[in-house]
Amino acid sequence: MNRTWKELEAYQPRVLKLLENSIRKKRLAHAYLFEGKKGTGKKETAFLLAKSFFCTDRETAEPCGDCSSCRRIESGNHPDLHVIEPEGLSIKKHQIQSLQEEFSKKGLESSKKFYMISHADKMTANAANSLLKFLEEPGADTIAVLTTSQVHSILDTIQSRCQVLPFSPLPSYIIRQELEKEGVIGYMAAAAAQMTNNLGDASELSRNDWFAEARALVIKLYEALTVRKEQAIVFIHTQWMPFFSDKDLQAQGLDLLLFLYKDLLSIQVGMEDAIIYIDMKESLKQEALQTGQQRITEKVLSILETKRRLHSNANPQLLMEQLVLALQEG
Template sequence: MTWNEIKETQEKVVKIITNSIRKQRLAHAYLFEGAKGTGKRKVALQLAKTFFCDEKEGVEACGTCSDCKRIESGNHPDVHIIQPDGQTIKIDQIRNLKKEFSYRGMESIRKFYIIEDAEKMTISAANGLLKFLEEPDGQSIAVLTTTEVHRILSTILSRTQILSFVPLTPLKLMETLEKNGVIKPITRLLGQLTNDIEEAYQLYHDDWIVQARAIMIQLVEEVSTRPHQVFLTLQENWFPHFKEKNQLNLGLDLLLLWYRDVLRTLIATEDQLIFVDHTDKLERQALNSSQRKVGQQMAAILEAKRRLSANVNPQLLMEQLMMRLQEG
């Protein structure tokens, strides 16, 4: 990973950091704020590589030296990552952090700390961190990350350089995925399911999303043409693939996107289709449907998503949804 690659998704953040690197004016403490999946941890680790790498070319870490490789693998002795212990970051974690700051680095005088989900610090932990922020060490950098900047103490905000990470637009996510070899029908789908590039790659890994898509299309075809087969497909294909609650929620999202494409086919806005490689199936389904019926089917899926979040039994939920989809 390089700053140039990260710049494709977080141009403003990269510009600020790389300008500081060139001028040798890196802040002693940063607060990276933005939605989940916007690359805050990735940028923090890239900054750590740049900070430690003695072989860098301009602003770019070499990526091949011992420091770069150990930061990449997560075992550099002078790069520390603090994460919530349960639901919070506790005062003892900050005390241990401050103790580390009092020691000389294992291999140099440089140290780098990442405090993830900083909004989860208890009040005592946040107050304990202030001493470090008030007494910066020129050879140390701390990066705090948060998805809820409004929960960070104002005293911490005032002592950090705040960098805001913007969510990827569906188009930008699709472009990034395509550049990295993901086929277009799948990039269209992933662009609708998430704005988190890491989650998108995770879904694509091992063809999970490809199989999920195929199972969903089989199911909706059976709803309209082979209703007697639907419940068998649920048992044999759907439930084994959509095992976890978050996976089932994604499955419902897939169904919702499919019926939205049916609606778009009905109202002649095919240029906006997600399932562009299945227009024949969408057209067949649209011929036997109506805007009113598709609207009811989409409402049924949204209701199923609401019930899933309320912890309704997944098997009961899907069986009832299939009956509602068949009724229209």
């Protein structure tokens, strides 16, 4: 909750610019619906908006961070900021009713009130109808923020009473930078950032021993394909299939292999800064010089086709054997 508008703008430039302008011009809406995938900064943005809304010492859109209101929001105990989370699997009617009761009272520190409903798509029908009535009669100096990753599950009548702000998936370079700030080694940060557009998931993945071993196995397969071709099929039987033991894991292995071949294309078109296997840069450059772009493109397409067929009824081991033969050609 301690990020600034400038930091979050790198994540969601359109959303943050719109909110900043609304704060400066004192034209904040009474209700917002932040919608987008998990890990796109919706909750952080809501708390930052609350800080700017309550801050008593800000001169621009940026909250001061030092006044009593900012500090109390940071510590999670501001009396006029109310956050509703699902109880178990859903948000229930009594939670919305309790919120309405709180808002019928005078603000404890000012006339301002702010409430946030996380995972608003998990409201029961009764809870959603109670909230709808609440939204129809907005109080002065009151802001509501609803967050959801399933906007299609929110009643149209609720959406129509909110300003809907879509949050885009995070770009991989942002995730990579954030992971490196957390101390993740560069090549692990680069790989994890390609596997998901969720910063939290990428952070967890980058520290996962299984993921590190999967990446190492992919490199071994690549080396077998390029240097020890007679060992590649044996490698699939003895190491690849036992490690990638189901279709979901096999799909992740194929993704990691795909990134490696895409790196060859990146090198060939002069985009070395984009490569993911940065610890293999020199050997990849040598391979890129020796192999034509058309041939590498064909290999990329072979991996994509194998991944597509993986979730059909095709035999995974047979698919991998066929892929090895395709990648060894040329």
